[in-house]
Amino acid sequence: MSLRRMAALGLVLLLLGGLAACGGTGRxxxxxxxxxxxxxxxxxxxxxxxxxxxxxxxxxxxxxxxxxxxxxxxxxxxxxxxxxxxxxxxxxxxxxxxxxxxxxxxxxxxxxxxxxxxxxxxxxxxxxxxxxxxxxxxxxxxxxxxxxxxxxxxxxxxxxxxxxxxxRPQAMRWGGAMALPVVGAVGVALAFFARWRRLSLPGASLAVAAAFVAVVTSAGRQGDNLGVAGLASGRALEAATIAPLAALPPALPAAMVLAVTLYRLAGGRRRSGHPETLPGRNGAFW
Known part of the structure; x- marks a missing residue:
């Protein structure tokens, strides 16, 4: 198939997808x-x-x-x-x-x-x-x-x-969701400031996992338990709803640490028998 025909076919598919999206209101x-x-x-x-x-x-x-x-x-x-x-x-x-x-x-x-x-x-x-x-x-x-x-x-x-x-609201569900930002913060701190890879790599993995769990379990909606139970309302309820989502930002720098470290390990930068050196100025790239 020629490049021109492939481009025309792609354009048709995009148009069909756009029409389907516009019509898919669910009502x-x-x-x-x-x-x-x-x-x-x-x-x-x-x-x-x-x-x-x-x-x-x-x-x-x-x-x-x-x-x-x-x-x-x-x-x-x-x-x-x-x-x-x-x-x-x-x-x-x-x-x-x-x-x-x-x-x-x-x-x-x-x-x-x-x-x-x-x-x-x-x-x-x-x-x-x-x-x-x-x-x-x-x-x-x-x-x-x-x-x-x-x-x-x-x-x-x-x-x-x-x-x-x-x-039947359960306030403990919100408490469990609030543990995710704490885990993410601890993980990213280990990823950047731990001296040894055996701590920094698990820490970075922990921060990424906490963000993943926050998304999969809809942690941002667990604040509903506090509202229905009458434990929070107004601005306090809004803040309680948003707070578990603080587990998401640490995942990006933690993922960067994982990617860079795994790249260096795959490239053979870590040689057998070579002692680990002190971390660099940012505590992550040694």
Whole structure:
């Protein structure tokens, strides 16, 4: 195949990939989507993606407020606004006082109001997706999800699901996540300042491993346990959520130490029987 044909084929593949990415919003199918979000500080949120029969953003906002009042009984809407997601406008309603934080939190979410309001506006079907904090939770929906994890399709002739959610936050999970930045800091300190490779190499490996574990275990979301338990809120909760991610920055210099050291070892710079010298000025490259 000629270079020109390969370039043309690559361009076509890029265009197809771009079109697929633009179309992959995750809300295709039902005529409207309602996202019900329970936040770790006791508040909630309702996002409504609805077009078609609704003629203006103001009408979508008003409909979203009605849904929020009925879906989260006892709570109050604090702010309603129109936002955009990948060029698609939607209405967001911030709701205060969805639940009271504590050691055990029980929620009952009835999606009947969502479907009833959308059906009145002429929508043939709708989708509802539930988002919960990253804490141990038990879900008991009256109907199994049929649009993916924690997502249901609502249409005429079906009964909208009622979801009973029980959240049991565990503050120790956040404590475990906070051990990762400590491990990363100790590892990178050993990597740069230890005199012998038998300490610096394991230290650098430890810092990289701590960052990897932080990403795999979603350590940045373990702060939700403190919020749901009522142990932190506001700025303190934001700081607690971000703190475990401090395990990520030490991984870069530690990886550099590993790469340089392994390169030198592979190149034969460490000769048999040659004693190790004192580290250089930065304590890493000897």
């Amino acid at each position: 295709r199918g039902p005529g409207a989507w309602a996202h019900l979000t329970v936040l770790p500080d006791g508040d909630g949120r309702l996002d409504l993606y609805a077009a078609g029969p609704l003629r203006s953003d103001a009408e979508v906002r008003a409909l979203a407020e009605e849904m929020a009042r009925e879906t989260f009984p006892g709570a109050r809407a604090s702010r309603t606004r129109t936002l955009t997601d990948r060029g698609e406008p939607f209405a967001r309603v911030d709701v205060d006082g969805v639940y009271r934080p504590g050691e055990r939190v029980s929620l009952r979410l009835d999606t009947a109001a969502v479907w009833r309001r959308l059906e009145e506006r002429g929508f043939p079907d709708a989708g509802v997706r539930l988002w919960l904090p990253s804490v141990p939770v038990t879900l008991r929906p009256t109907a199994p999800p049929n649009l993916g994890s924690r997502a249901w399709r609502l249409r005429k002739g079906t009964t909208p699901p009622v979801v009973q959610a029980t959240m």
